[in-house]
Amino acid sequence: MKKVTLTNGVEVPILGFGTFQITDPQEAEESVINAIKAGYRHIDTAQSYLNEKAVGKGIKKAGIPREELFITTKIWISNTSYDGVMESFQRSLDRLNLEYIDLLLLHQPYNDTFGAWRAMEKLQEEGKVRAIGVSNFSVAKAVDLAQFNQISPAVNQIEINPYHQQTDTIEQLKIEGIIPEAWAPFAEGKNNLFQNPVLTDIGAKYNKSVAQVIIRWLIEQEVIVLAKTVKPERMAENLDVFDFALTEEDKEAIKTLDKKESQFFSHADPKMIKGLASRVMDV
Ligand code: NAP
Numbered sequence: 001m002k003k004v005t006l007t008n009g010v011e012v013p014i015l016g017f018g019t020f021q022i023t024d025p026q027e028a029e030e031s032v033i034n035a036i037k038a039g040y041r042h043i044d045t046a047q048s049y050l051n052e053k054a055v056g057k058g059i060k061k062a063g064i065p066r067e068e069l070f071i072t073t074k075i076w077i078s079n080t081s082y083d084g085v086m087e088s089f090q091r092s093l094d095r096l097n098l099e100y101i102d103l104l105l106l107h108q109p110y111n112d113t114f115g116a117w118r119a120m121e122k123l124q125e126e127g128k129v130r131a132i133g134v135s136n137f138s139v140a141k142a143v144d145l146a147q148f149n150q151i152s153p154a155v156n157q158i159e160i161n162p163y164h165q166q167t168d169t170i171e172q173l174k175i176e177g178i179i180p181e182a183w184a185p186f187a188e189g190k191n192n193l194f195q196n197p198v199l200t201d202i203g204a205k206y207n208k209s210v211a212q213v214i215i216r217w218l219i220e221q222e223v224i225v226l227a228k229t230v231k232p233e234r235m236a237e238n239l240d241v242f243d244f245a246l247t248e249e250d251k252e253a254i255k256t257l258d259k260k261e262s263q264f265f266s267h268a269d270p271k272m273i274k275g276l277a278s279r280v281m282d283v
Contacts, residue, residue: 001013001014001015001039001041002014002015002219002242004179004222004224006131006154006155006179007152007154007177008130008131008151008154010102010103010130010131010154012042012070012102012103012155012179012224013040013041013042013070014219014222014224014225015040015042015215015219015224015225015227015238015239015241016040016042016043016044016070016072016181016224016225016226016227017031017032017035017040017042017043017044017226017227017228017235018044018183018226018227018228019031019032019043019044019045019049019051019055019228020044020046020049020183020228021049021228022049022051022054022228022230023049023050023051025051025053025054025057026054027230028051028054028055028058029054029055029057029058029061030058031058031230032054032055032057032058032059032062033058033061033062034232034235035058035235036058036059036062036064036069037062037232038232038235038236038239039236039239040235040239041064041068041069041070042069042070042071042072042224043055043059043069043070043071043072044072044157044226045071045072045073045074045096046073046074046076046105046107047073047074047075047076047079047088047091047092047107047281047282048074048076048107048279048281048282050281052073052092052095052096053095053096053097055096056095056096056097056098057097059071059096059097059098060097066098066099069102070102070103071096071098071101071102071103072101072102072103072104072105073092073096073101073104073105074104074105074106074107074135074157075088075089075104075105075106075107075116075120076088076107076108076279076280076281076282077107077108077110077111077276077277077279078111078279078280078281078282079116079282080106080107080108080110080111080112080113080115080116081111081112081115081116081119082112082115082116082118082119083115083119084111084112084116084119085115085116085119085120085123086119086122086123088282089101089104089119089123089128089129091282093128100127100128100129100130101128101129101130102129102130102131103129103130103131103132103133103154103155104120104123104124104129104131104132104133105132105133105134105135105155105157106120106133106134106135106137107135107136108135108136108267108276109134109136109137109138109141109267110273110276110277111277113134113141113145114145114148114149117132117145117149117151118149120132120151121149121150121151124151131154131155132151132153132154133153133154133155133156133157133178133179133181134153134155134156134157135156135157135158135181135183136156136157136158136159136267137153137156137158138267138268139156139169139172139173139176142156142173142176142178143176146176146178152176152177152178153178154178154179155178155179155180155181155224156173156178156179156180156181157181157182157183157226158180158181158182158183159182159183159184159187159262159263159264160180160182160183160184160185160218160223161182161184161185161186161187161193161214161263162187162193162196162199162214162217162254162257162258163187163190163191163193163257163258163259163261163263164187164258164259164260164261164262164263165254165255165257165258165260166180167258170221170223174222179222179224180223180224181223181224181225181226182218182223182224182225182226183226184263184264185214185215185218185225185226185227186210186211186214186227187263188263190263191263193210193214194210194211195210196210196257198253198254198256198257199213199214199254199257201253202246202250202253202254205250206244208241208244209237211227211234211237211238212237212238212240212241213246213250215227215238215241216241216244216245216246217246217250217251217254219241220245220246220251
């Protein structure tokens with residue numbers, strides 16, 4: 001598997017397995033076992049996915065040496081403060097039944113992000129996490145955090161898919177040494193993404209599915225991709241993207257699909273911020 005190197009030298013498999021909305025413990029555990037069996041070595045979870053315990057069980061049962069795996073979890077808003085990180089990180093570690101986390105992210109750009117970041121820096125210094133980053137941050141907010149702290153965010157995990165391509169943001173993040181990670185690469189299938197004729201036509205040329213075309217399009221931009229599926233055949237399909245390449249013409253065609261707006265919600269919408277802020281999700 002191709003890897004991306006973070007500014008502190010830590011290597012990340014470019015294709016990761018997403019676990020959002022796999023809340024049933026049995027299904028979450030089995031999905032992680034199946035994903036690792038299929039060849040994934042990078043697993044993405046979060047306190048708010050309420051599945052860290054099941055993900056941890058899957059990791060243990062898969063029986064792969066810990067150092068071959070790359071595990072990410074994320075601090076929820078209600079824990080976004082110095083003490084909140086210190087306390088809830090230990091709970092995450094216990095639920096995952098791990099000794100360290102490869103990448104710890106601030107899930108959302110709200111609450112006491114500076115206090116939280118200083119706790120995350122301490123965890124990295126102590127070797128409890130190998131790298132720290134952010135998610136859903138604007139470039140400006142990520143740069144602000146970098147300017148007034150010791151460690152700059154290693155990644156920013158944001159929504160990137162053919163309907164919300166974020167081309168300028170990707171470029172700006174790279175200039176700042178912050179690696180972009182794509183969540184919802186398939187926009188969760190919204191707006192018939194899997195049936196989009198531009199993507200099905202490109203796929204037909206290479207005998208590849210729409211999902212494979214999208215993943216290929218992202219990894220060719222050196223964007224780390226987090227794709228979720230509970231189906232073993234789709235896990236294998238989504239990994240089978242390293243034997244073809246998109247042409248300039250393909251990429252130009254994909255450009256035309258950009259709606260330049262989130263397929264979910266804006267992180268700058270006051271209603272959304274209030275709604276998210278009221279949720280305590282850490283069990
Ligand atoms: P996604 O990966 O864009 O889409 C998942 C959907 O696509 C599921 O309904 C899945 O169905 C379907 N699918 C997957 N592979 C397919 C294939 N080859 N053919 C047809 N359908 C396919 O959505 P996501 O789960 O929201 O995002 C991916 C990951 O990013 C998450 O799991 C999570 O780890 C992360 N994430 C992070 C944030 C954040 O705020 N940081 C937000 C959202 C997500 P089946 O499962 O039925 O196959």
